[in-house]
Amino acid sequence: MQLTLPPGLSPQAFDAAVKALQGAVGAGWVMTTDEDRDAYADIYAPGPETLWGASGAVAPQTVEEIQAIVRIANEHKLPLWTVSRGKNLGYGTAAPRMPGCMVLDLGRMDKIIELDPELGYCVLEPGVGFIDLYERIQQDKLPLMMSVPGNGWGSVLGNALEHGIGYTPYGLNAKNLCGLEVVLGTGDLVRTGIGAMEKNQAWNLFPFGYGPTWDLMFSQSNFGIVTKAGMWLMPEPETSLELNLDIPKAEDIGWVVDTLTPLKLHGIIDQSIFIPSWLGKMVILGQRQDFWDKPSAIPEWRVQELLKEHKLGYWKVQIRLYGDETVNKAKAEIVKAAFKKHIDTPMQEVWWRRGDPTNVMDLTLGVPSAVPLQMGNWVGGKAAHMGFSPVVPATGKHVLDQMTRSRKIIDAHDVDFYASFTIGGRFCNNVNMLMYDRDKPEQVEGIKKLFNALIADAAANGYAEYRTHLGWMDAISDTFNFNDHALRRMNEKVKDVLDPNGILSPGKQGIWPTAYAAQRGKNLA
Numbered sequence: 001m002q003l004t005l006p007p008g009l010s011p012q013a014f015d016a017a018v019k020a021l022q023g024a025v026g027a028g029w030v031m032t033t034d035e036d037r038d039a040y041a042d043i044y045a046p047g048p049e050t051l052w053g054a055s056g057a058v059a060p061q062t063v064e065e066i067q068a069i070v071r072i073a074n075e076h077k078l079p080l081w082t083v084s085r086g087k088n089l090g091y092g093t094a095a096p097r098m099p100g101c102m103v104l105d106l107g108r109m110d111k112i113i114e115l116d117p118e119l120g121y122c123v124l125e126p127g128v129g130f131i132d133l134y135e136r137i138q139q140d141k142l143p144l145m146m147s148v149p150g151n152g153w154g155s156v157l158g159n160a161l162e163h164g165i166g167y168t169p170y171g172l173n174a175k176n177l178c179g180l181e182v183v184l185g186t187g188d189l190v191r192t193g194i195g196a197m198e199k200n201q202a203w204n205l206f207p208f209g210y211g212p213t214w215d216l217m218f219s220q221s222n223f224g225i226v227t228k229a230g231m232w233l234m235p236e237p238e239t240s241l242e243l244n245l246d247i248p249k250a251e252d253i254g255w256v257v258d259t260l261t262p263l264k265l266h267g268i269i270d271q272s273i274f275i276p277s278w279l280g281k282m283v284i285l286g287q288r289q290d291f292w293d294k295p296s297a298i299p300e301w302r303v304q305e306l307l308k309e310h311k312l313g314y315w316k317v318q319i320r321l322y323g324d325e326t327v328n329k330a331k332a333e334i335v336k337a338a339f340k341k342h343i344d345t346p347m348q349e350v351w352w353r354r355g356d357p358t359n360v361m362d363l364t365l366g367v368p369s370a371v372p373l374q375m376g377n378w379v380g381g382k383a384a385h386m387g388f389s390p391v392v393p394a395t396g397k398h399v400l401d402q403m404t405r406s407r408k409i410i411d412a413h414d415v416d417f418y419a420s421f422t423i424g425g426r427f428c429n430n431v432n433m434l435m436y437d438r439d440k441p442e443q444v445e446g447i448k449k450l451f452n453a454l455i456a457d458a459a460a461n462g463y464a465e466y467r468t469h470l471g472w473m474d475a476i477s478d479t480f481n482f483n484d485h486a487l488r489r490m491n492e493k494v495k496d497v498l499d500p501n502g503i504l505s506p507g508k509q510g511i512w513p514t515a516y517a518a519q520r521g522k523n524l525a
């Protein structure tokens with residue numbers, strides 16, 4: 001990828017900044033060749049990768065190096081785009097929202113600083129991946145369980161800071177953050193919570209502090225660079241019981257949610273409950289052409305044939321109970337009785353006891369895996385996907401209405417309908433995976449039109465997306481329109497105070513500093 005410079009920066013100024021960065025971290029860790037820039041491009045980009053091209057990347061290893069980089073960036077007006085490991089697949093990977101930013105790659109900062117089995121927490125640098133932490137826990141034989149998403153090689157902290165969701169009782173990963181160390185846009189170093197006291201003994205245990213609590217201000221934001229953070233881990237249970245049930249019809253999702261939400265709110269089920277559709281299984285069994293070799297969306301009659309052929313329900317309910325065996329048995333009876341009101345099919349039971357081997361595909365037991373990402377190969381060619389992820393109240397009516405409307409729009413754009421729902425408590429996160437072949441321009445254009453239609457429909461019905469691709473960050477920000485976008489105006493005031501030159505991840509989540517305010521609405525998909 002050819003060099004793209006950020007707005008207002010001359011080639012001479014860029015060269016001077018690169019030379020200064022080389023002096024700070026070593027020439028080998030400042031990467032500015034065409035091949036380097038290719039490595040940080042969005043491999044799933046819904047359009048030309050150059051829409052979000054980086055000018056290069058710099059990879060520090062210490063907090064002091066980050067502070068030096070920030071000082072240089074301020075001096076030379078070189079904007080930085082921070083990534084932990086750059087594995088944010090479907091949302092932009094490591095590419096910057098504003099073209100020409102220098103990617104600040106924190107992947108070399110990969111220390112597990114602390115791992116406490118007694119109180120169940122760890123302190124990590126942002127380059128620590130889920131597989132890294134899992135292997136350390138297994139190596140040290142610690143009675144701890146992680147909350148993992150589908151992407152096992154992503155960053156533990158990066159996922160939590162982007163509001164990622166896992167599949168255990170600790171599945172709301174951002175809620176498990178406790179105590180952050182952050183470099184601000186001025187180069188100043190702060191610690192949040194009671195970590196603001198030197199050598200505080202409970203920094204990563206108490207989720208508040210003295211005065212305002214700032215931890216989550218640094219999630220999904222461009223207010224600072226998180227250099228380390230505390231993360232709570234789940235104590236490994238004595239036993240776990242998995243209850244599996246296939247749900248036959250698409251419209252059954254309504255009563256399924258109405259059955260599960262009360263069980264979740266009353267503490268019968270602790271986990272974040274993931275409900276994938278049939279297509280979640282098919283993408284593991286093969287490619288689309290193995291089951292439907294036409295370019296059009298798979299028609300409903302063929303869906304029904306596939307469900308029958310592969311003995312699948314339209315939805316898969318997998319509930320996992322954790323803890324004492326007697327308690328799990330009692331909870332299981334309550335769950336089974338609740339479902340028996342709607343379906344006669346018995347639930348399949350699978351027990352796990354401490355010391356038993358774990359299935360490498362079992363995210364509900366905290367095992368990181370790359371298997372779910374096989375969906376990327378479903379369409380063939382230069383396969384890609386994006387996620388449209390509105391959040392709705394966890395009631396059958398809201399969920400069924402959202403599914404019916406989005407399915408109608410997706411069908412109208414001739415795209416396979418691949419939805420899932422995650423009940424996190426009082427809310428339900430509806431992820432629609434939109435898969436396409438980047439080698440086919442008509443599919444890329446179709447996906448962009450579809451995405452815009454889904455955003456407009458969700459907003460019109462009072463639902464917001466919790467996370468989105470680079471090309472729609474401004475569009476999603478626009479939907480948060482209460483009182484003339486009061487929240488965005490507040491965020492941007494804070495941004496200008498903490499980062500006066502606007503050098504940290506300009507445009508992330510639609511937050512634009514004054515220095516780059518003219519870039520709002522540009523380089524959209």
